[in-house]
Amino acid sequence: MSGKQDRLTGYDPVRFRRKIQVIIWLVSLAFFFLIARLWYLQVVRGDDLRKRSENNRVRIQEIKPLRGLIMDTHGNILVDNQSSFDIFIIPEAAKDTEVVMNKLTNLCDLGEDAISREKTSFKSGRPFVPVRIYKNIDRDKLAVVETNSLDLPGVVVDVVPVREYIYGEVMAHILGYVGNISSSELGRDVYSGYRSNDIVGKYGIEKYLDRYLKGKSGGEQVEVDVAGRRLNVLGGLKPVSGYNVTLNIDAALQKICQDAFQEKAGTATVMDPRTGSVMAMVSRPSFDPNLFNRGISGGKWKKLTTDPLCPLQNRAVSGQYPPGSTYKMIVAAAALEEGLITENTEIFCNGTYQMGDRTFRCWKKRGHGMANLHRAIVESCDVYFYHLGEMLGVDKLAEYAGKFGFGYKAGISLPGEKKGLIPTKEWKLRRYGKPWQKGETTSLSIGQGFTLVTPLQLLRAYCAIANGGVLYKPRLIKRIETTDGQIVEEFPPEKERIVPVSKKNIDILRHALWGVVNEPHGTGWALKRKERDVCGKTGTAQVISMSEDTDDDVDDVQYKFRDHALFVCFAPYKDPAIAIMVIVEHGGHGGSVAAPIARRIVDGYFNLERKREKM
Amino acid sequence: MKIDRRLLTHFDWILLGLVLSISGIGILNLYSSGYNLCSGGDLLYVKQMSWVLLGLIIMVIAFSVDYHILIRHAYLIYAFSVLLLLLVFFYGNLTHGSQRWLIIWGFSFQPSELMKLVIVIVLARYFNDNMEKGYRFGNLLALLTILGIPFLLIVRQPDLGTAMFLVILVFCMVVFVGIGRKFLVCFISGSMILTPLCWFLIKDYQRERILTFLNPERDPLGTGYHIIQSIIAIGSGGIWGKGILKGTQTQLRFLPEQQTDFAFSVFAEEWGFLGVSVLMFIFFALILWGLKIVQNSRDYPGALMAFGVTMFVFWGILINIGMVIGVVPVVGIPLPFFSYGGSSMIVLMAGAGLLMNVSMRRFILQP
Numbered sequence: 001m002s003g004k005q006d007r008l009t010g011y012d013p014v015r016f017r018r019k020i021q022v023i024i025w026l027v028s029l030a031f032f033f034l035i036a037r038l039w040y041l042q043v044v045r046g047d048d049l050r051k052r053s054e055n056n057r058v059r060i061q062e063i064k065p066l067r068g069l070i071m072d073t074h075g076n077i078l079v080d081n082q083s084s085f086d087i088f089i090i091p092e093a094a095k096d097t098e099v100v101m102n103k104l105t106n107l108c109d110l111g112e113d114a115i116s117r118e119k120t121s122f123k124s125g126r127p128f129v130p131v132r133i134y135k136n137i138d139r140d141k142l143a144v145v146e147t148n149s150l151d152l153p154g155v156v157v158d159v160v161p162v163r164e165y166i167y168g169e170v171m172a173h174i175l176g177y178v179g180n181i182s183s184s185e186l187g188r189d190v191y192s193g194y195r196s197n198d199i200v201g202k203y204g205i206e207k208y209l210d211r212y213l214k215g216k217s218g219g220e221q222v223e224v225d226v227a228g229r230r231l232n233v234l235g236g237l238k239p240v241s242g243y244n245v246t247l248n249i250d251a252a253l254q255k256i257c258q259d260a261f262q263e264k265a266g267t268a269t270v271m272d273p274r275t276g277s278v279m280a281m282v283s284r285p286s287f288d289p290n291l292f293n294r295g296i297s298g299g300k301w302k303k304l305t306t307d308p309l310c311p312l313q314n315r316a317v318s319g320q321y322p323p324g325s326t327y328k329m330i331v332a333a334a335a336l337e338e339g340l341i342t343e344n345t346e347i348f349c350n351g352t353y354q355m356g357d358r359t360f361r362c363w364k365k366r367g368h369g370m371a372n373l374h375r376a377i378v379e380s381c382d383v384y385f386y387h388l389g390e391m392l393g394v395d396k397l398a399e400y401a402g403k404f405g406f407g408y409k410a411g412i413s414l415p416g417e418k419k420g421l422i423p424t425k426e427w428k429l430r431r432y433g434k435p436w437q438k439g440e441t442t443s444l445s446i447g448q449g450f451t452l453v454t455p456l457q458l459l460r461a462y463c464a465i466a467n468g469g470v471l472y473k474p475r476l477i478k479r480i481e482t483t484d485g486q487i488v489e490e491f492p493p494e495k496e497r498i499v500p501v502s503k504k505n506i507d508i509l510r511h512a513l514w515g516v517v518n519e520p521h522g523t524g525w526a527l528k529r530k531e532r533d534v535c536g537k538t539g540t541a542q543v544i545s546m547s548e549d550t551d552d553d554v555d556d557v558q559y560k561f562r563d564h565a566l567f568v569c570f571a572p573y574k575d576p577a578i579a580i581m582v583i584v585e586h587g588g589h590g591g592s593v594a595a596p597i598a599r600r601i602v603d604g605y606f607n608l609e610r611k612r613e614k615m
Numbered sequence: 616m617k618i619d620r621r622l623l624t625h626f627d628w629i630l631l632g633l634v635l636s637i638s639g640i641g642i643l644n645l646y647s648s649g650y651n652l653c654s655g656g657d658l659l660y661v662k663q664m665s666w667v668l669l670g671l672i673i674m675v676i677a678f679s680v681d682y683h684i685l686i687r688h689a690y691l692i693y694a695f696s697v698l699l700l701l702l703v704f705f706y707g708n709l710t711h712g713s714q715r716w717l718i719i720w721g722f723s724f725q726p727s728e729l730m731k732l733v734i735v736i737v738l739a740r741y742f743n744d745n746m747e748k749g750y751r752f753g754n755l756l757a758l759l760t761i762l763g764i765p766f767l768l769i770v771r772q773p774d775l776g777t778a779m780f781l782v783i784l785v786f787c788m789v790v791f792v793g794i795g796r797k798f799l800v801c802f803i804s805g806s807m808i809l810t811p812l813c814w815f816l817i818k819d820y821q822r823e824r825i826l827t828f829l830n831p832e833r834d835p836l837g838t839g840y841h842i843i844q845s846i847i848a849i850g851s852g853g854i855w856g857k858g859i860l861k862g863t864q865t866q867l868r869f870l871p872e873q874q875t876d877f878a879f880s881v882f883a884e885e886w887g888f889l890g891v892s893v894l895m896f897i898f899f900a901l902i903l904w905g906l907k908i909v910q911n912s913r914d915y916p917g918a919l920m921a922f923g924v925t926m927f928v929f930w931g932i933l934i935n936i937g938m939v940i941g942v943v944p945v946v947g948i949p950l951p952f953f954s955y956g957g958s959s960m961i962v963l964m965a966g967a968g969l970l971m972n973v974s975m976r977r978f979i980l981q982p
Contacts, residue, residue: 013910016918019791020910024903030933031899035892037940041850042888049850053884 062197065215066161068242070175070205072251073279073478077166079175079206084162084293085142087155088130094154101133104155107148108141130156136293162293163206167251169286170258173314174249174414174476176204177289202292204314205245205476208413212480212488215242243488246478248277256604257282260597266564266584267315267455268601273463273576275493276472278412280601283315317410317417320452321583324539324590325380325523326568327447329465329509332373334400335388336505343508346372349383355439360386363540377512380523380538382446389445394436397444398424403499404461405471406453412474420457423450448542458568459581464499465513466535466570466579469506471496513537514573526595527569527602534602535576536569538590562586567594571602578605627908627974633901634952634967638667638960640894641878641953647859648873648881659874659955666957670964677968678975685969686916689740693761696733699726700768707772715772725958727777730765732962732969734781735788735923737761742792743916755801758785766809776946780930782806787926788919841877842941849883849940856887874955876947880939894953902929908974917973924966927951931963 041049070079087104094100137145145157163178165171181200185191194200200214201207218239257268257280270280287304304312313319335341351367353360362368362382368375376384389397401407407422423444425436443449456474464471473494480488501509513535517524523538541564565587570579580598587593645660685692703717703726716723741761745754762785769778789802814822851857873881883891905925912918931951937943949959 013918015793017910019793020906023791024906027902027906027929028899030929031895031902034933034936034940035895037942038849038883038888038891038895041846041940042852042883042891043854045850046853046888049847050853053847053851 063218063220063239064161064199065217065239066241067163067178067199067215068209068213068483069244070213071244071246072249072254073247073277074250075246076251078171078247078249078251080164080166081161082164084136084160085139086132086158086160087134087137087145088132088158090130090154090156097154100152100154103152104133104145107152108144130158136162163289164293165289167254168290169288170254170282171249171251172204172286172289173283173316174204174247174281175289176206176208176415177202177292178206179292203312203416204414205247207415209245209477209480213242213245216240241483243480243482245480248272248279248475248478249281250279250608252608253601253605254280254282256280256608257601258284260600260604264584264587264593264597265309266582266587266594267319268580268582268597269316269455269459270601270605271459271463271474271579271581273466273472273570273579276460276463276475277478277493278474278476279578281314281316281476283313283319285309285311287311314414314416315583315585316455316581317412317414318454319583320418320420320454321564321566322449322451322541322543323447323453323458324541324564324566325382325446326458326462326537326539326566326590327451327453328377328380328385328445329513329537330401330404330406330461331385331388331392331397331445332377332509332512333404333465333499333501333505334392334397336373336508337400337501338392338396340391341373341388343373346370347376347384347387349376349381351383353383353386353442355386355390355442358439358442360439360442373508374512374515377509377537378515378519378522380516385445386442389441390438392441392445394441394444395424397441398422401451403471403497404464405496406457406461410454410456410460410474412456413476417456418454420454421450421452447539455581455583458566459579462537462568462570462581463576463579465506465509466576468503469499469501471499510535510573513570517569523591524567524569524595526591527599529602531572533572533574534569535571535573536567536595536598538595539566539568540564540588540590541566543586559586563588565590565593567591567598569598569602578602621978622975625975625978627971630901630904630908630967630971630974633897633904634964637894637897637901637952638670640882640897641950641955642667643859644878644882644885644953645874645955647885648878662957663955663960666960667964669957670961673961674964674968674971677965678971680972681976682917682920682969682972685736686740686743686920689737693733693737696726696730697764697768700730700765702726704768704771715774722957725956727765727769727772727774728956728958728962730769731777731780731784731927732924732966734762734765734784735920735927735966736969738785738788739916739919739923742788742919755798755805758789758802759805761785763809774947776934776948779946780934780948782809783930784923784926787930788923791922792919841945845877845880845939846941848877848880852884852887852891854888856883856885856890859885861885875949876935876945876954877939878954879936879950882953883939898932898951902932905929905970908970908977911977912973913977917976921970921973924970927966928963 066081067079069077069081071077089097089100091097142157145152145155149155165175165177178199179202181191181194181198185200186194191200195217198214198217201210206213216239218237220233220237222233253270257270261268261282261284263284265284267283268280269278269282271278285307291300336343348370349362349364349368351362351365353362360382363380367383368379368381371379371381371384373384375381398407401422407420409417409419411417423440428434428436428440428450440449444451460471460474473496475491475493477491479490482488516522516538517527517534517536518532522528524534524536527534527536543561543563563586565582565584567582567590568580570576580601582594582598582601584593584597642660642663645663646658699717703715707716715725715727717726718724738758738761741757762781766778766781769781786802786806789799882894886894902925905921905928909918909921909925912921928951931948934943934946934948935950935954938945938948949956951963952960
């Protein structure tokens with residue numbers, strides 16, 4: 001040993017001996033204390049605690065809190081809580097669970113559907129923890145079970161709150177649904193603090209605001225008898241109800257949207273252009289969230305998840321579509337603002353446009369002749385915009401699209417939002433390893449090609465045009481408050497940015513949108529009301545590029561290859577109070593399919609307003 | 616290395632006997648508490664036996680290598696352990712919402728357990744290096760750094776119990792080397808600054824636990840319930856105990872975490888005050904024996920190291936038993952040599968090895 005670090009000098013065992021003496025005293029004291037406490041527990045209180053352990057019937061019974069209510073902007077309740085009578089078995093008290101189960105099924109036919117899957121936990125679970133076996137039995141059967149309770153050891157009935165979605169499938173995508181927390185969810189960080197029996201939001205607002213809606217479980221320490229019936233409450237904690245949530249959704253308008261849609265697949269979303277509030281959001285086909293409350297059966301669940309029309313998807317935020325001609329407004333805004341054209345610039349349309357060796361067609365085969373910007377928008381001339389696209393180039397176009405809120409999530413408070421796709425040269429090189437082709441810009445300029453947008457993004461961009469240039473954050477939630485009305489959080493309108501388009505240019509666009517609906521040859525004629533106050537834009541988005549000579553008659557084309565029909569509009573022209581986005585999937589032409597739906601919504605909205613004013 | 620015959624003659628059989636009897640009782644207790652419980656097909660007490668055997672091998676290594684060599688490489692060992700903690704931070708395995716485990720060749724290992732022993736070795740080195748110069752403000756900074764790095768990494772896992780355990784160990788050693796009053800005040804105030812910092816680093820459930828300890832009425836359903844069930848289990852054992860495999864609290868699984876944190880409650884229920892007294896006596900003897908080794912150690916670093924290890928065991932006992940009888944908050948500190956757990960068993964065996972190391976070499980003079 002070199003002993004370089006070991007300093008033998010200065011080590012004085014005697015000095016330490018005294019210190020160690022003190023430490024020995026302290027250690028002895030600690031041990032004495034532990035032993036004394038053990039003596040107290042085991043000898044002094046031994047008999048008493050032994051008795052308690054022998055009939056250790058002290059159980060924890062969790063009291064589930066009531067989940068917060070969800071209301072619409074006018075205070076109408078959208079989601080309420082109902083009582084469900086559930087049957088539980090305590091394996092330890094039942095002794096033989098099979099026998100008791102058989103007795104139970106003989107007494108009353110509870111139906112296979114009601115049997116919960118938790119039956120498997122008889123073996124693995126703790127013997128004194130109740131296992132739920134039937135959910136939501138009706139009152140007659142409840143009476144049978146209660147009167148025979150002496151023959152059914154270990155069987156207990158408990159009242160459990162369940163969600164009641166008053167509007168059923170009308171609000172399914174916004175509100176979402178709840179279910180038991182899954183083991184994979186429990187493992188995630190977001191769900192730290194949750195317990196294995198908790199009900200959590202699985203979708204929609206229920207999921208997004210779960211932390212607020214959930215409330216806090218209470219519980220009781222109760223003494224129960226041998227059969228598991230409660231005798232005595234030893235103490236407990238009251239549950240705290242979840243917070244109530246008010247949405248900006250107008251339930252009546254939502255209903256109007258739903259009815260306007262009938263059986264078609266697609267989405268209609270309504271926004272207030274002055275604030276960004278989402279007033280209605282319908283996605284079709286839909287589903288009934290009440291199915292999930294009482295445990296959905298395997299077959300029904302499978303049907304929902306394998307349906308090719310994806311009823312569980314909220315198309316307004318998760319659907320990504322080519323915007324078609326509705327995108328022309330962004331192209332026009334960019335071209336005006338970059339000074340490439342003025343409102344008077346005229347371009348000749350003969351029905352075709354040549355780019356390299358490709359020929360692009362205008363939807364109107366004969367062409368529009370000489371047209372200025374206003375007419376090009378009103379009649380939705382494609383050739384005009386092919387030229388604008390060529391002038392702008394893909395990256396300039398992408399820059400403006402970004403300013404209008406495309407290509408990234410709009411930030412609505414719902415899970416599963418998509419961000420769409422705004423292609424750039426760099427993106428294509430990265431994604432496909434190939435350089436950008438000029439002809440691809442041509443497709444982009446009429447909202448085809450790689451471009452994908454969500455209906456919500458499109459609606460938001462049109463709101464910015466409608467209100468003179470403010471891009472608002474979409475606002476679904478109005479406020480969150482406690483059950484006694486104290487405000488927890490409020491969500492005032494939030495301006496994301498002012499789009500970089502001058503007032504003058506926005507007015508040119510607004511006027512053109514008015515013309516689309518109200519001028520002769522306008523593609524949005526279906527919205528022409530006697531007040532002549534609606535502005536809008538049609539769009540027909542190709543799902544696949546058709547060969548150039550086919551006459552795309554809707555009925556001849558297979559459903560999944562048919563065009564999507566789009567319509568975006570706002571009204572009234574002077575001071576827009578409502579903006580509507582309608583997409584009918586594989587519907588055909590925007591003007592003839594989507595516009596009538598928008599029309600019904602606009603009419604419905606103004607009727608509603610009139611009625612409300614009278615009252 | 617030449618094996619000195621005196622090493623064999625001075626081998627500490629008593630220490631070995633004490634450690635083995637505690638582990639033996641622990642295994643028996645596991646057999647009783649978990650006889651109907653399998654984890655991954657293996658019976659827990661069988662697994663624990665293999666941990667004890669592995670621990671004994673580590674122990675042999677720990678007493679064979681002269682402790683001066685360990686002291687010399689203390690900083691290297693420390694750096695290695697910090698590295699392991701960093702690995703946990705980035706690649707650790709998540710269980711129950713905390714990241715404590717590292718999986719090496721199929722074994723899961725808790726580097727924070729290892730850190731408890733390493734901090735003792737590194738402090739022994741540090742105090743030994745600095746003892747002549749006396750302790751000044753600069754030392755405080757160094758100490759806080761040595762403690763702070765693993766402390767923050769462990770708090771972040773989050774494992775507040777183990778992190779506080781490190782603070783206690785460092786504190787004990789600081790008091791032992793006899794640092795000036797001014798220094799002590801600084802150390803305590805330094806720790807007091809660190810403590811509120813923890814409050815922001817720990818997770819909600821831990822905050823809840825501390826609040827629950829301060830006011831048990833807060834949570835009669837979670838932690839409070841565990842304590843109540845533990846007290847019922849211990850008390851119901853009475854003087855004579857219910858006998859092995861007969862503890863109703865245990866068998867009906869009223870007791871939480873019966874293999875690890877609440878293993879002592881199982882023992883107390885089945886063996887009563889009599890069994891508990893025997894076990895406590897062995898623990899007491901172990902600590903006293905450790906302190907005797909400290910007293911007889913031949914040099915300063917040996918004494919420091921032996922003292923640190925002894926305190927490691929002592930605080931483990933005090934906190935764990937204090938916890939199950941409801942006088943200390945529920946933190947995940949296992950009962951030394953007794954609770955189920957590979958990492959803690961191996962580290963403690965290594966610690967016992969270090970004690971033997973110091974004990975065996977007490978008569979060997981340095982050249």
